Amino acid sequence: MASLRELRAALTAAGVDALWVSDPANVRALSGFSSGKDGKVLVTGDSATLYTDARYTVQAQEESRLPQVIARPPETYQDAAARVQGQRVGFEAEHLTVAGLEALRAHWNATLVPTRGLVESVRLVKSPEEVQAIRAAQAIADRVFEAVRPTIQAGVRELDVALALELGLRRAGAEVGFDVIVASGPRGAMPHGVASERVIEDGDLVTIDFGARVQGYHSDMTRTVAVGKPSEALCRVYRAVLEAETAAVAAIRPGVKAGDLDALARGILERHGLAEAFAHSLGHGVGLSIHEGPSLRAGSEDVLEPGMVVTVEPGAYLPGVGGVRIEDLVLVTESGHEVLSRAPKEQL
Incomplete structure (x- = not known):
């Protein structure tokens, strides 16, 4: 409280x-x-x-x-x-x-x-009880994603994937934290592409962004998964986003300025020729609201403190082609950070 x-x-x-x-x-x-x-x-x-x-x-x-x-x-x-x-x-x-x-x-x-x-x-700084609620919400989301991941195949509608995720959250005793994003193929270029009637195709990348809510507290995680064998061009984009996400997470510790984390991830994507494709901020705080402080955006003067819970979610969005976003939920600790989202990331 x-x-x-x-x-x-x-x-x-x-x-x-x-x-x-x-x-x-x-x-x-x-x-x-x-x-x-x-x-x-x-x-x-x-x-x-x-x-x-x-x-x-x-x-x-x-x-x-x-x-x-x-x-x-x-x-x-x-x-x-x-x-x-x-x-x-x-x-x-x-x-x-x-x-x-x-x-x-x-x-x-x-x-x-x-x-x-x-x-x-x-x-901004969560109590141990608040962290525990967020941790519990993320643990449920991880389990649900693990169960649903094998069903994300060619021939399945985005809506069916979203329904399976929502049903899994509710069966686990959580609420659905926000509208589930399932954006496949060219729709992956939509950062907030909530699930549609589109049928997933072989060779698609599929962006899944969802979260649970437990005792009012949210989790938030994004994974981009491959169906079949995506093109090498899409795989290069995926690897670039993963590199940016991994570097930004590794840099989280008390005293770091949030704007510097955004700049770190943005610089990596720029080196891969994807500066214009990163269309939003790096991340945000999570708690009773799915979007709250601190703000991990360009120029943010917010400074990380132990007990803050933030997302790190770089993305690259290519209209007419597709997109990639990878997001982890991260607790700032006294000595560094702890990644709360445990679902594995694809290696493409």
Whole structure:
């Protein structure tokens, strides 16, 4: 769970007295309440309160470490109004709707201040319990991939592969973390090519990107697999991406700047003539959200710390030809790193 002590220090630095939390992942991080989309959290200098409605009375009591107010708007705002009277109250500018902001203005005698990334900043470093949940999610994904890999053959639809992965995750007791990407042949040039009706053909490379969710925490892994014998040109692209991915993972340790990792992988692909084919950042943090900080992108000033969990996922995408992405989930440790994703990578 995110630290309220650290969050209050972040509020002070941002020049606000309190924070109205509406992002579902941040609600869960602060309260433990798993239905964050139907909850809000108010954090002040001396208290933190979960607001939700009567559908969740029992669930909130069982899950939340915070005191709860069970009410619907406008009663929710009216209860909170007394707690924020005359204060500067931050709201999550990247999540709160205009209607939600207008409701706060109508009920509160407070100065409302847009903020960004306050809760996210204290979610960057995971607790041992959070790491364990991510580790468990990835272990399930590894087992499911191992079971499904032999079925990825010519004549099988991408949708059938995605369905097998989703069914395997659910049977193992996990949730499906995000829309499963299965992009074969020319569709491999689509970084977010979710599964389609396309039938996999002999000689295709097939990009599989999927993850499990356990206790709210995600895993994330990509493997590009060969069906039959791909062309030598595709194999060269695969080997270049694997080289970039391996080098970037090996460089992970505390104190490394995230932007430098992106530059390392990008430089390797550039030497292979694939600079323009790498169309996205190297990676991102993973936790209660599938995409969170730190950001492994060009120019990122984020610095890796022990307890961060990040992806490393260079790719090369060639329109009309195909594509390759290889992604590992990596824990930053005190002395270096630990690769959490164990599924083997193809050697082409």
